[in-house]
Amino acid sequence: MSDASIGIGTGVKGAPQAAAAFDAGARVSDYVALLKPRVMSLVVFSGFAGLVLAPGHIHPVLAAVAVLCIAVAAGAAGAINMWYDRDIDAVMRRTCARPIPTGKVKPEEAVAFGIVLSLGSVMLMALALNWVAAALLAIANLFYVFVYTIWLKRRTPQNIVIGGAAGAFPPMIGWAAVTGDVSLASIALFALIFMWTPPHFWALALFRRGDYEKAGVPMLPVVAGDRATKLQMLLYTVILLPLGLVPWWLGVSGVLYAVAASVLGLAFLGFAVWVWFDRDEREGGGRAARRMFAFSILYLFLMFTAMMIDRAPGLLPLLERWAG
C-alpha cells in the first residue's frame, strides 16, 4: 500500500488547511485576550446582580442581551485601553505577552475592533433595552477610555480613584436595564465598587511596583511609597465597612446580606491591617498584599452573591413565571 493510498498524501494536502485553522483559532484567542476576559467576569457578575436586584421584571432574553452588552462594552474599552497603552504594556512583565506587544494583533486592528464593539453594544442596549441603560453603558466605556486611560493613568496617582468610576457602573447599568432609571439604591451599588477599587488595585500595585516604576506610570506606591499606600488602603476599607450596609439599609436586600457584608467587610479590613503591619516591602515579596488582592475579588463576588441570595424568595415567583 502506497503512502498516498493510506492518506498521507491527503494529510500533506490538508496541512495548510490545518495550519490555517490553527492560525484562525490563535487569532480568535488573541482577540478574546484584547477583551480582558478575566476582569470582565466580575464586571459581568456585578452587572447581572444589578439586573436581579432591581425592582420589576425583565424577560430573560432581554436580561441576557443586557449582560452581553455590558460584557462587550467593557471588553471593547479594554481593547482600546490595550491599543493606547501598547508602549507601557510592552515594558511591564505582567502585560508584555498581550496580543499587541507580541505583534499578534496590529494596533490599528485592536482599536478598530474596540470602537466597533463599543458602538455595537451601546446601540444594541438602546434598541433592545432602554436609553438610560445605553447612556450609562456609553459613559462607563468612554470614562474608562478617555478619563482613566488617556487622561489620568499617566498623570496622577489618583488615576484609579477617579478613573475607577468606570468599573463601578455595571450594577447601575443592569439596574437601569430593568427600571429605565437611576435610583438611590443603584447609586449605592455604584458607591460600593467605587470605594472597593482603590484597595483592590493598590494591593496589586504594591507587589507590582517595579513594573509601574519601569513603565513610568505614577501609581501610588511608586509616587508616595508603600506606607502612604497602605494607609490609604486602610482608609478605604474602613469606609467600605458601613458603605457595604447601605444596600441593606435601603432595603435592596435583607438581614442575611447585612450579616455577610459585615463579616466580609471586617475580613477585608483585616487584610488591610495585615498589609499595614507586613514589613516585607520587597517588590513582589509582600505575601499580605498578594493575599489581599486575591481576597478583594472574592469579597466583591461574595457581596453581590449575598445580595442576590437574599432576594431569592422574590426571585422564585419570577423564575416560575419565566419557566411558565
Ligand code: HEM
Ligand atoms: C481603575 C480601576 C481598576 C484597576 C486599575 C484595576 C486593575 C487591575 C489589574 C492591573 C489587574 C490584574 C489584571 C491582569 O493582569 O490580568 C486586575 C485584576 C482584576 N480586576 Fe481589577 N482593576 C480595576 C477595577 C476593577 C473592577 C471595577 C473590577 C470588577 C468589578 C475588577 C475586577 C478584576 C478581576 C476579577 C481581576 C482578576 C483577573 C485575574 O484573574 O487575573 N477590577 N485589576
Ligand SMILES: CC(C)=CCC/C(C)=C/CC/C(C)=C/COP(=O)(O)OP(=O)(O)O
Ligand atoms: C463599559 C464598562 C462597563 C466598562 C467597565 C470598564 C472596566 C472593566 C473597568 C475596570 C477597570 C480596569 C479593568 C482597569 C485596569 O486597569 P489598567 O487598564 O491600568 O490595567 P492593565 O495594566 O491591566 O491594562
